[in-house]
Amino acid sequence: MKGKTLLLAICFVIFWNSGFIGADHVLPQTEPFTLLFWRYLGLSLLLFFYLVLRKRLHWPGWKIAAPNMMIGLLAHGVWLGCTFFAFKNGVSAGMVALVIALQPIATGALSGLMTGEKTRKVQWLGLIIGFSGVAFSVIFRMKTDNEATIFGYLILLGSVLSISIANLIQRQMELKNAMNKLRTEQSLFYQSMATASAAFLPAVFFEGLSAEWDMEFTLSLSWLILGVSLMAYGLMGKLLERISATKVSSLFYLGPPVTMIMAWILLGDKIHITDLFGLLIVLSGLMLTQIDIHKYLKSLKKRRTIFHGRLQPRV
Numbered sequence: 001m002k003g004k005t006l007l008l009a010i011c012f013v014i015f016w017n018s019g020f021i022g023a024d025h026v027l028p029q030t031e032p033f034t035l036l037f038w039r040y041l042g043l044s045l046l047l048f049f050y051l052v053l054r055k056r057l058h059w060p061g062w063k064i065a066a067p068n069m070m071i072g073l074l075a076h077g078v079w080l081g082c083t084f085f086a087f088k089n090g091v092s093a094g095m096v097a098l099v100i101a102l103q104p105i106a107t108g109a110l111s112g113l114m115t116g117e118k119t120r121k122v123q124w125l126g127l128i129i130g131f132s133g134v135a136f137s138v139i140f141r142m143k144t145d146n147e148a149t150i151f152g153y154l155i156l157l158g159s160v161l162s163i164s165i166a167n168l169i170q171r172q173m174e175l176k177n178a179m180n181k182l183r184t185e186q187s188l189f190y191q192s193m194a195t196a197s198a199a200f201l202p203a204v205f206f207e208g209l210s211a212e213w214d215m216e217f218t219l220s221l222s223w224l225i226l227g228v229s230l231m232a233y234g235l236m237g238k239l240l241e242r243i244s245a246t247k248v249s250s251l252f253y254l255g256p257p258v259t260m261i262m263a264w265i266l267l268g269d270k271i272h273i274t275d276l277f278g279l280l281i282v283l284s285g286l287m288l289t290q291i292d293i294h295k296y297l298k299s300l301k302k303r304r305t306i307f308h309g310r311l312q313p314r315v
Helices: 003-029 032-053 062-088 093-100 103-115 121-139 150-176 184-205 215-242 245-267 273-290 293-311
Strands: none
Touching (some): 003 215, 003 245, 032 062, 032 184, 032 215, 062 093, 062 150, 062 184, 062 215, 093 150, 103 245, 121 245, 150 245, 215 245, 245 273
């Protein structure tokens, strides 16, 4: 990764995984569809006023808007909805993180079919090592999910598939429709509008828009809107403009260990030595997915040739 792309990746990992901390505060005070509705209604209003002030609010036509709305439904609505329902059905945070860590493998499997960007063997090795690191960290953290239901486990597969397909659709748009793509804030606006609209009816009819509107709920919801839905998803879009979907999705492997560190700093949770070993395994796998080994070896060979050439005595 180049310097700016690396900085974007670091910021993405931090903002994205802070969502688990925010959800830990919010979900006990509301229901999944209600949380989705208020979160994305707030984001939609925020982006609406921003686009009006910047004179960038316009209707691009269904040909451009529809794919962005589909990305929103998958990357925001289905992904988060399935995750929230898993929590509500008794699945522990550790198991949620472990199952969602299948996402990079799903993206790698579908990448060649949808975008034409094939996942190389060394990247597959990195993905497998990364998943092993996640499993190592989480298994030692897990408690028995006595209250978990079969539905809670199965619905997490919906999260895995939805975020994988959304990333690949967005990457496909970047590769094939560069002339028609929207700006990041415009794309997020249509994504959030679609998510809020889809969540509205079930939130009203099945959950009654019930929520405990105290200070803790308001602050946590505000962070989910600004820090996660706005910043993290915006950074993901920027990364997909620069690198392949497989490389972006591999950053999800940092989720469980990074979340554990955040929980230690913000909530006082204890970090185990196994967490640190797992993080090292994840980082080693991540390096394999991000570095083009063939390009690196070719560059190294070229440097050696130049170096040895300088050492040769001149006649």
